[in-house]
Amino acid sequence: MTADMRWRSVIGLEVHVQLSTASKMFCRCEARFGAPPNTLICPVCTSQPGTLPTLNGEALRLGVLAGLALGCTIDPSTKFDRKNYFYPDLPKGYQISQFDRPLCRDGHFKFSTEEGEPREVNIVRAHLEEDSGKIIHPEGVNFSLVDLNRAGTPLLEIVSGPDLHSPDEAMAYLQELRRTLRYAGVADCDMEKGGFRCDANISIMPVDSDTLGTRTETKNLNSFRFVAGALQAEIERQAAVLESGGTVIQETMAYDPDTGKTSVLRSKEDAHDYRYFPEPDLPEFRVDPAWVAELSAGLPELPRARQTRYAVDLGLNKRDADTLVAEKELGDYFEATLEFTKKPKETANWLLTELLRLSNDRKLPIHELNTTPARLAELVNLVASGGVSIQAGRLLATAMEEQPGQSAEQLAQSMDLVQLSDDGALRQIVEQVIESESSVVERYRSGNVGLLNALLGSVMKASRGKANPKAARQLLLDTLDS
Amino acid sequence: MLSATSIAARVRSGEFDPQDVTEEAIARLQERDLEVHAYLDPDIERARQLADRVAETLRRGDDPGRLAGVPISLKDNMAVHGATLTAGSKILEGYRAPYDSFVAQRLIAEGAVLLGRTNLDEFAMGASTENSAYGPTRNPWDTDRVPGGSSGGSAAAVAAGIVPVALGSETGGSIRQPAALCGITGFKPTFGSVSRRGLVAFGSSLDVIGPLAAHAQDAALVYDVIAGHDPADATTWTGTRPSATTEKADLEGLRIGIPEEFLDEAVDSRVLESVSTAIKTLEEGGAITKVIPKGALPSMHHSIPVYYLVACSEASSNLARFDGMHFGPTSESKDTLDLLARYCATRADLFGPEVRRRIALGTFALSAGYADAWYKKSLSVRRLILNEFTALFGDYDLLAGPTSPFGAFKIGERSQDAYSMYLCDLLTAPACLAGLPSVSVPCGLARKGTYKGLPVGLSLTGPAGQDHRVLAAARAFEAIRGTPERSPIHGDDA
Amino acid sequence: MIDTELLERLAGLSRLGLSEKEQASLRKELESILAHFQSIQEVDTEGVEPLTHVLMDSGEPAADVVAPFDDARARLVPLSANHREGFFVVPRVVEGPQPGASADHTTVHDADPGDEDI
Numbered sequence A: 001m002t003a004d005m006r007w008r009s010v011i012g013l014e015v016h017v018q019l020s021t022a023s024k025m026f027c028r029c030e031a032r033f034g035a036p037p038n039t040l041i042c043p044v045c046t047s048q049p050g051t052l053p054t055l056n057g058e059a060l061r062l063g064v065l066a067g068l069a070l071g072c073t074i075d076p077s078t079k080f081d082r083k084n085y086f087y088p089d090l091p092k093g094y095q096i097s098q099f100d101r102p103l104c105r106d107g108h109f110k111f112s113t114e115e116g117e118p119r120e121v122n123i124v125r126a127h128l129e130e131d132s133g134k135i136i137h138p139e140g141v142n143f144s145l146v147d148l149n150r151a152g153t154p155l156l157e158i159v160s161g162p163d164l165h166s167p168d169e170a171m172a173y174l175q176e177l178r179r180t181l182r183y184a185g186v187a188d189c190d191m192e193k194g195g196f197r198c199d200a201n202i203s204i205m206p207v208d209s210d211t212l213g214t215r216t217e218t219k220n221l222n223s224f225r226f227v228a229g230a231l232q233a234e235i236e237r238q239a240a241v242l243e244s245g246g247t248v249i250q251e252t253m254a255y256d257p258d259t260g261k262t263s264v265l266r267s268k269e270d271a272h273d274y275r276y277f278p279e280p281d282l283p284e285f286r287v288d289p290a291w292v293a294e295l296s297a298g299l300p301e302l303p304r305a306r307q308t309r310y311a312v313d314l315g316l317n318k319r320d321a322d323t324l325v326a327e328k329e330l331g332d333y334f335e336a337t338l339e340f341t342k343k344p345k346e347t348a349n350w351l352l353t354e355l356l357r358l359s360n361d362r363k364l365p366i367h368e369l370n371t372t373p374a375r376l377a378e379l380v381n382l383v384a385s386g387g388v389s390i391q392a393g394r395l396l397a398t399a400m401e402e403q404p405g406q407s408a409e410q411l412a413q414s415m416d417l418v419q420l421s422d423d424g425a426l427r428q429i430v431e432q433v434i435e436s437e438s439s440v441v442e443r444y445r446s447g448n449v450g451l452l453n454a455l456l457g458s459v460m461k462a463s464r465g466k467a468n469p470k471a472a473r474q475l476l477l478d479t480l481d482s
Numbered sequence B: 001m002l003s004a005t006s007i008a009a010r011v012r013s014g015e016f017d018p019q020d021v022t023e024e025a026i027a028r029l030q031e032r033d034l035e036v037h038a039y040l041d042p043d044i045e046r047a048r049q050l051a052d053r054v055a056e057t058l059r060r061g062d063d064p065g066r067l068a069g070v071p072i073s074l075k076d077n078m079a080v081h082g083a084t085l086t087a088g089s090k091i092l093e094g095y096r097a098p099y100d101s102f103v104a105q106r107l108i109a110e111g112a113v114l115l116g117r118t119n120l121d122e123f124a125m126g127a128s129t130e131n132s133a134y135g136p137t138r139n140p141w142d143t144d145r146v147p148g149g150s151s152g153g154s155a156a157a158v159a160a161g162i163v164p165v166a167l168g169s170e171t172g173g174s175i176r177q178p179a180a181l182c183g184i185t186g187f188k189p190t191f192g193s194v195s196r197r198g199l200v201a202f203g204s205s206l207d208v209i210g211p212l213a214a215h216a217q218d219a220a221l222v223y224d225v226i227a228g229h230d231p232a233d234a235t236t237w238t239g240t241r242p243s244a245t246t247e248k249a250d251l252e253g254l255r256i257g258i259p260e261e262f263l264d265e266a267v268d269s270r271v272l273e274s275v276s277t278a279i280k281t282l283e284e285g286g287a288i289t290k291v292i293p294k295g296a297l298p299s300m301h302h303s304i305p306v307y308y309l310v311a312c313s314e315a316s317s318n319l320a321r322f323d324g325m326h327f328g329p330t331s332e333s334k335d336t337l338d339l340l341a342r343y344c345a346t347r348a349d350l351f352g353p354e355v356r357r358r359i360a361l362g363t364f365a366l367s368a369g370y371a372d373a374w375y376k377k378s379l380s381v382r383r384l385i386l387n388e389f390t391a392l393f394g395d396y397d398l399l400a401g402p403t404s405p406f407g408a409f410k411i412g413e414r415s416q417d418a419y420s421m422y423l424c425d426l427l428t429a430p431a432c433l434a435g436l437p438s439v440s441v442p443c444g445l446a447r448k449g450t451y452k453g454l455p456v457g458l459s460l461t462g463p464a465g466q467d468h469r470v471l472a473a474a475r476a477f478e479a480i481r482g483t484p485e486r487s488p489i490h491g492d493d494a
Numbered sequence C: 001m002i003d004t005e006l007l008e009r010l011a012g013l014s015r016l017g018l019s020e021k022e023q024a025s026l027r028k029e030l031e032s033i034l035a036h037f038q039s040i041q042e043v044d045t046e047g048v049e050p051l052t053h054v055l056m057d058s059g060e061p062a063a064d065v066v067a068p069f070d071d072a073r074a075r076l077v078p079l080s081a082n083h084r085e086g087f088f089v090v091p092r093v094v095e096g097p098q099p100g101a102s103a104d105h106t107t108v109h110d111a112d113p114g115d116e117d118i
Helices: A055-068 A167-183 A224-243 A289-297 A303-313 A317-328 A328-341 A346-364 A373-384 A390-402 A410-414 A423-436 A438-446 A449-462 A469-481 B002-011 B018-036 B044-060 B104-109 B153-161 B178-180 B216-226 B269-284 B298-321 B338-350 B353-366 B372-392 B418-425 B428-435 B467-481 C004-013 C018-044 C072-077
Strands: A007-018 A081-084 A094-097 A104-111 A116-131 A134-136 A145-147 A152-162 A196-206 A215-223 A250-258 A261-267 B038-040 B069-074 B113-118 B166-170 B185-188 B208-213 B255-259 B288-292 B398-402 B438-445 B453-460 C088-092
Touching: A007 A167, A007 A224, A055 A104, A055 A116, A055 A152, A055 A167, A055 A289, A081 B298, A094 A116, A104 A152, A104 A167, A104 A303, A145 B178, A152 A390, A167 A196, A167 A224, A196 A224, A196 A438, A215 A261, A224 A261, A250 B428, A261 B453, A289 B298, A303 A328, A303 B038, A303 B467, A317 A346, A317 B453, A346 A373, A346 A390, A390 A410, A410 B069, A410 B438, A423 A438, A423 A449, A423 A469, A438 A449, A438 A469, A449 A469, B002 B044, B002 B216, B018 B044, B018 B069, B018 B113, B018 B153, B038 B153, B044 B113, B044 B398, B044 C004, B069 B104, B069 B153, B104 B216, B113 B153, B153 B166, B153 B178, B153 B208, B166 B178, B166 B216, B166 B288, B166 B453, B178 B438, B178 B453, B185 B216, B185 B467, B208 B216, B208 B428, B216 B338, B216 B438, B255 B269, B269 B438, B269 B453, B298 B353, B298 B372, B298 B418, B298 B428, B353 B372, B353 C004, B353 C018, B353 C088, B372 B428, B372 C018, B398 B467, B418 C018, B438 B467, B453 B467, C004 C018
Parallel strands: A215 A250, B069 B113, B069 B166, B255 B288, B255 B398
Antiparallel strands: A007 A152, A007 A196, A081 A094, A104 A116, A116 A152, A134 A145, A145 C088, A196 A215, A250 A261, B038 B113, B166 B208, B185 B208, B185 B438, B398 B453, B438 B453
């Protein structure tokens, strides 16, 4: 029996998200990843004596938006507290955060497991705080290096209840959370740049028990794989401890992705006394309920709602709906195109095949292609109306991207892709084929209805592929049966 | 020593040459500071550059500002770009500020000539300037005595007649108490009326910058220049601050209450005597004075513990940035290759004993298990103190009393017993806790007793936001009483 | 009120490297001071909200506009006693259980680039 089968896990996640602001939380240095060390700093974020914090209003707005997207109650008056501890990447010797009155609390967040099962998680709280700097440990020397570019970057810490029960569920929650925050325009959640970091709390208990076990915390996991790995490692470690008759100690763990194991970082006795107290340099800030209501009304459609609408209202299949909802830009592009086509399935099809292919080939995001939603719509409509065949449409898509000055029709003409659908020219070809293939026609008329396809093939051949098969088939039927 | 108002007027009119005015101030500094040690760094080059700038402005025919050519000294805990900012501590030895404080910017914009960096108790923690890591400052009235603190250097510089005005900062009494002990005017504005940007933080919810001056009208003038909303300090209040210079200096009909709690038995009897005389002077000016029977400010009795617990809690956090990692010196001790050892050695070696004491006290008050009983409890009592003041201001325009329970005590007299030094703040701490504007005006010399011949200060406190009215009362008082007595070092040169 | 162990913890929390002698005398001083301060425990503060800010306004947040500090690296990094190549140099930061040391910031391992697959 594996550990997973005898034990039930109880998991809570704390996610630190870097908010999409231009400047830092408490000073107006640029908040940007990847600059040369200590170039995005100022007296405030390097804690020079006599400096004071000022709150970034955009960070406040994004924090409120995030809370709304997570179904939280927003505090009508928000305050900050100091969290006191010493570390070289924390120049003030304290972090300005929120302790007893977080900006957002009591939210509910729905997501689905990979198998499609619905889940709901409580969002206990989400609060604003500032990020620390970065420490680098060069090999083989007895010193470390500190870069304060990141110090002061606005963070939102989102705390879930202990409502997750497996590493897979945890992953699914994180993915939906990330997607939701991107949709709301709150954060890019770029994990490579440290924009989305997770602390995982986990305890285990026997499957038939109700008593919660002792939990451990594993900090600063900045990839989904690490989260799943760390959780799995902890489940196994805790199971081994309990099975050998020991007790799990409440500790902070570190995860080593190379070994796939967790190890103790800090035990409870060494746990910090942060001596939280209200930040005297910042007053309380009013968060006007009318403003919050405005923000709420302005929230974009969130991924799950959009997914349902695509599947149920627009009739898209699950796979297509999932793909379109994966990134907000994709769905937005889809809907913009839909304005012109009013044909959900065809639009989805062309977007997910040809447009993504073009994006891939040209190594450009879809909104930077020459093919705008209006242009894509031209193509979709042309194919749907029978103007060109589907195969021709694929060629046309590439041509349209390369020659943005030309309309779809113009290109279809110049590339000789126009499909024959009109009665005149097509009728001529059909009559010619019926005349030249009289023996086949006779056998068809005497009951071999399958031969219609052969005749259709001849029509296609005679038209050099340009006949609209549906129209041709109908015309054949009409002519043959008359 | 002419008033700043007078100097500025004459520089603007062309009668005085700003560079001459500066050279004279420099000469006085070099001569008189040998006895007094008010200055940590005379910073003379900067003064000359600023004087040159004023001269240039005048040559161009432009407005040189309300403080044109006036030499002003700043306490060495207010940032001036490129100047020292020791805060009286070894842990900032050699550090030079990379930016200007708001007050420095304002003064320079109005043509002031910043002259020198004045001495202070380390990190503004003290009431005698004996806690400075760079040696004490001496009282110009008697150089065996303290000038008070923590703005002792600024007070002594003015009392010695080196400069007409200086800036100090107050958290529990550090502007008014040294002003009282040095026989000059010291004004603590309403919390939030002057920006703290650039002030090395001690007790963030208490710290205020204010002027010390030989003439009350100069305190008003400097206040007008430095007060204002600063977007870079979120605790400054928006809205205009009425001018203190143009406010009518009239005591007629002013209701002045003297709470009996201010006449505490801890106050020296000769100090009380001088203050009683001062009250009569206020009446001469038309004020209606009344002693308020005990019971109106019952929580004031707890001011010292409340002040120290709140201020030290905030300070324990504000001083955490002094770790030798990002600026300033680091410990020279060996065995500091270890991170923890580096922190501990730097802070133990470079912080003085009073600072260490207060950090420990503040850390204790905020600690898990103790925070409710000490930190939070203090804040509740603080609210009671505020409420009691607010109730009184329903019936009175100003509250009066002695500024300091004692006159200038001898160097070394209180420095061995921390608590005895804390008692200096008995009468000043309440207005600080409530954030109220309060001025100390010189009201004569003690006639007899321990502090015979030494200055006594009268404190006038007003409701929040009434800085201009408090300063107007100070100006009126001085107008009636006449020019205050000057220290022997200052001499009789006006 | 303050025993040796507590004083040691306070010194550790505030990173004050005091000798045993210094700790002993500080302990006595704090005890003496707190004995004077004990009187606040007698004040009836039932229902009295702590006063943390004596402010007159509630706050106005600042606009999110970048205002760089000119020449930041050249002006600020050299203020430290130890720096090289634009970094602040500090004693080696070691992770692992350390009494009183903060381990809030573990090494952030490089994320897998392809890890954000939806």
